[in-house]
Amino acid sequence: MNKNKADRVQEDLEKWLKREQRFQKIFSRPLADNRSFLKEKLKYYDTIKSKYGNVATREESATLRLMKEDRGAIERQLYPNAIVRLAFRITLKIRNEINSQKEQRQNQANLQELRSVVHRLGLPENAFSERHLRQERDIPPFTYQVGENEQMTFNWDLSQEQDGAYKFNGYTATLNIEGEPQRTQRFPLDGTDEITARQAYNLLSGRSVHIGTERDRHWVKLDLNDKDRDGNHKVKRFYANYNYSLKDQLAKIPINSLTNSGQMKMVEGALRNGDRIKIQLTGGEFLSIEANPQHRSIDCYREGRKIPFSQVTKARSKRNKKHRVHGRLGKGTQGIYQKRVIR
Incomplete structure (x- = not known):
């Protein structure tokens, strides 16, 4: 989910432009005269304004102003009559308010779901805040002190679904020990072998962790001397048939x-x-x-x-x-209280 700094408004407008070019190849009539298409374009502009209006950078704000001018021109083309245009704006404002309230409820539910995942990982709720839902890049990592010379850092891997909701795909944990090379590992959250924050620290420290479902419980250990092509340490697994009790x-x-x-x-x-x-x-x-x-x-x-x-x-x-004494057992009740007769 993290991206390099860029104009997100421009990126979304370029997506619409590509869509417009595809439609133009399909339909013979110019899209600039198609009322249905222009209405869809207005909705798309309003979505972009709602998405970035409160979190836009300086460059993105400039792009939003230019988009607003283009939007106004399209609105005048669709509704040349001033009274009709005013009625459209009032209706649009009411509809946007309803959608905004619905979106807020969805965002709060989504945020609560994400926080429950963070809590399940053994991290405090403030490890993930509401601003993470509004930012598509530069999501701040969560860092905390493990010991006097040890520090753990977590970088989130989030993606946005088609309905706009965000989900955790996993996280990357980094252990910094003073005077030693940094150790990093990505841990997926795909419903299998879920690794908590404490377990991630233990694995990066070189220790073994017992994970898995009841039918597939096994030990895992990171090979801190061997990595795969993605830079993750290779995982050693020891199943029940390894006979470790x-x-x-x-x-x-x-x-x-x-x-x-x-x-x-x-x-x-x-x-x-x-x-x-x-x-x-x-x-x-x-x-x-x-x-x-x-x-x-x-x-x-x-x-x-x-x-x-x-x-x-x-x-x-x-x-x-x-406590082992040689001799025969004396008379008495068999068990712990039975005395031995010493010869």
């Missing part, structure tokens, strides 16, 4: 204070969203972890430095070994 890998880590299934689900949910989260081990040590489906593991970090997963899981193995 986040739950099984989490069970290998001696995480402290996960007393119920609800807390574990919160941890799993954050990791599936691509977040790097902080956990506390049973020994009191704090680590940061993130999902790594490609290597069927979990990446662990101590104070920002990556450490081997085996080093973290070894703590649980030692703990289990410590």
